[in-house]
Amino acid sequence: MQGDITAIKQCIVRNPDRINNPNNCGNTILHFASVKGNTNIVLMLLKAGASVTSTDQDGNTPLHWAALNNQHEVVALLLCHGADTNILNRNGCSPLHEAILKNNIKVVEKVLNTTDVHNVQINQQDSNSRTPLYMACEDGYHNLVELLLKSNVDVNMADKHGRTPLHVACRGGYTDTVQMLLQFKANVNMVDEYGKTPVHMACSEGYSATVLVLLQFKPDINVVDNCHNTPLHMACHRGHHNIVEVLLQSKADVNVEDRYGRKPLHMACFSGHSGTVKVLLKFTADVNMTNKYGNTPLHLACYGKHIGTVEVLLKSTADVNVGNSKGNTPLHVACGSGGHADTVKMLLQHKPDVNMKNRFNDTPLHLAVLQ
DSSP states (O other), X not given: OOOOHHHHHHHHHHOGGGTTOOOTTSOOHHHHHHHHTOHHHHHHHHHTTOOSSOOOTTSOOHHHHHHHTTOHHXXXXXXXXXXXTTOOOXXXXXXXXXXXXXXXXXXXXXXXXXXXXXXXXXXXXXXXXXXXXXXXXXXXXXXXXXXXXXXXXXXXXXXXXXXXXXXXXXXXXXXXXXXXXXXXXXXXXOOOTTSOOHHHHHHHHTOHXXXXXXXXXXXXXXXXXXXXXXXXXXXXXHTOHHHHXXXXXXXXXXTOOOTTXXXXXXXXXXXXXXXXXXXXXXXXXXXXXXXXXXXXXXXXXXXXXXXXXXXXXXXXTOOSSOOOTTOOOHHHHHHSTTOOXXXXXXXXXXXXXXXXXXXXXXXXXXXXHHO
């Protein structure tokens, strides 16, 4: 459609009953005009009886298309002629959802400014139970978030997985948005279906600035998810040592266990995050504590062949002779599991019992020979 208003008008005069006829994809003339943004043509079509509620094969009305393509003047025209802001397409999206997905702020302003007249359901959820606010937070569209919050949206409405706008803003590290949500009474302790709070999200992803903002609002930093992981576990697993230090300064439990008996130090050692290990030890983490399989942090560092972490643990008087549930000492582990000569050499400097046998009567030498 090139916008030849005279030619279009003549076609309508000759075939007035076809103004709402769709093409094979279900699009009417008004759909096309709404995409292009020619307000003169849109107005002419509306006066000639074009339907503002007709939907294409994907369930999109002309208002959906105008919103998606940032045609804010067309949006205003359609709204003045009774366009329904609450019709959902096949993806469960309203025109407001579509505008937010594209960060079309002028369209959002038009829709929100007509709320009283058109009864916009501002908390309407799409097929994944995402509200407009959720979508704006998920993509970090701070200006849109501000607009929506000032329109009295439900700041804590969750998606089908129980995640709130605050969860996804924390997951994305959108610190300014997080702060604004909290100022508008977002629940800092709300859990998703996996038991994770917004603090879990920020700690897992390593957004230290976001964590600092969250801590200002007094969250429960020792809350456990469905696997009994605290935010500290998450930060240690990923090696975010700056966040680990902040959490510990805020009285996070340094020796808390997850479902498998793993403490934060176990996770940091297994993943080889020596900087994180140093922070944990500074806050009096127990260097010789065992998980449900009897493994100490030193065992786990040896399993992972993380020689830097092994060195840190040995300097902190880790026990080189403790056996796990199979009777394997750290030296057994270093000699087995593919063998790691540098780790073995480092362990030997700390005088382990080289003849200690595991439950199968194997010494470290037996395991080394088998490699």
